[in-house]
Structure formats: C-alpha cells, structure tokens
Amino acid sequence: MSAHYARKIIRQTIHSHFLMRTMDLRLFIPADVEVSLKNVEKDVKNIVYTQDGQYFFMYGRIATIAAKGIAAGELPPFYIVGVDVDLAKRRAWYHPEGPENEAYLAFFLEELLPAVEKLFPLPEHGLRRLLAGDSLGGTVSYQLALTRPDLFQGLIGLSTLFTDHLLEMLATKGQSLRHLKLFQYVGREEQAVETPLGTIDFLSQHRASRAILEPYLTRGHFVEKNGTHTWGAWQNILPEALHTIFQDTV
Helix, strand or coil, X not given: CCHHHCEEEEEEEEEECCCCEEEEEEEEEECCCCEECCEECCCCCCEEEECCHHHHHHCCCHHHHHHHHHHCCCCCCCEEEEECCCHHHHXXXXXXXXXXXXXXXXXXXXXXXXXXXXXXXXXCCCCCEEXXXXXXXXXXXXXXXXXXXXXXXXXXXXXXXXXXXXXXXXXHHHHHXXXXXXXXXXXXXXXXXXXXXXXXXXXXXXXXXXXXXXXXXXXXEEEEECCCCCHHXXXXXXXXXXXXXXXXXX
C-alpha cells in the first residue's frame, strides 16, 4: 500500500450500563494525526459513527476509501467510529420494535458519544457529527437523528429499512431534520429482498421517505442506481456518499 493511503485503526471497547455488556469499537484515525489519551489533534472536525462497524470496515472498506480521499485532498481529515454489532442482537438493538432498541439508543447517546468525544473533541459548530448505516443500521441511524436532531448534522443511509414506525416518525418529526446533510441510497434491484423480517421492497420505501423529507431538506441527496441489497453495492456507493456529504468542506 502507498504511504499516502496509510491509516490507523484502533480497536477499543466500552462497557454499556444500558445494554449490560461490553461493546467493541473500531476507530479510524487519519494518517497524519497523532492520538493518545492525553494528546488529541484538534484540527479534525468531523466524526462519522457507523452501525454494523465490523462490516463497514471489512466489506464496505470505509477506512481505505476515507484514507485515499483524505490523501488526495478530496476529503477533509475525519475520524470514523465503527460500533460492532452482535448479529444475535441486531434486530433487538436496531429495529424500532426491538426489545432493546431504547437501550441501544441510550447507549449511543449517553455513553458512546461522551466517551468518544472526550478523546476526540469536536468544534461547537459546523458539520461535526455524522451517522452511517446500512439496511436496519440505517433505520436506527434515522432514529438517533430524529431523537436528538441537535446532535447530528449528517447521515448516510444505504438501503435503509423504512419501517412503518420510522415513516411515521419522519412524517411527524421530519421538519426537525431540515438542517441535515443527507445521502440516502437504494439499489433499483431491491424491490423484493428476502430478509429475516420477510420480503421487503426497499426501493418503494426509499421513495416514500423521499416524498416526506425532500420538501424540508435543502441538502438531501436521494440516489437510485442499479444494485442489489449487498455490501458489494454499498462499497461501490460509499466513495460517492462520503464525497457528497463532505462537499465544500475541504
């Protein structure tokens, strides 16, 4: 690998009182940033928090994409915090009707963010804190943004599962996201996707969410391209998603 694409990925854990377990994290640090518990580079102004952390890093290759974009001067330096998921708990945590959904939201907002941002301080204004999620990970990312719209300025949704509950939240609280910089993607071949929750038409859900949000979002990007409900498609779209979200910030 070229030295220009060098990157640092740190593995950390955080204990969650709300989830009653230890959560695994993956932290991407831009190559030229020196970080220790007592010395943090102040020039990095953005953190992208991803659900399904291990998959964003392994299959989405988000760290490699970020490192290349930063080295080329096409993206600003930013941190990535991947929150690994326990697949046995994914629906319980991410689905709005999951038995541990409220606990996961509380973990994210009340435990994860303060712990991470004690190490990685953010400025008080600007595009600071962003969410990224795929499928059901997109669902809980929207939930977080709707629950605390004051905390999040950007969101990347990859083939988000827009449950009836989430669409209702968007219909009633969507105006609270008018400040959000959004990149929402779906593949055109995602009209009948077999999932553990049944057969889902992600394309129609994407269009339903767009109809709700587009009147409010001046910085909303709703993208449809040929693609299936797989990490292969999401890896291909991630460079465009990151460049769109960080446009005019370099």
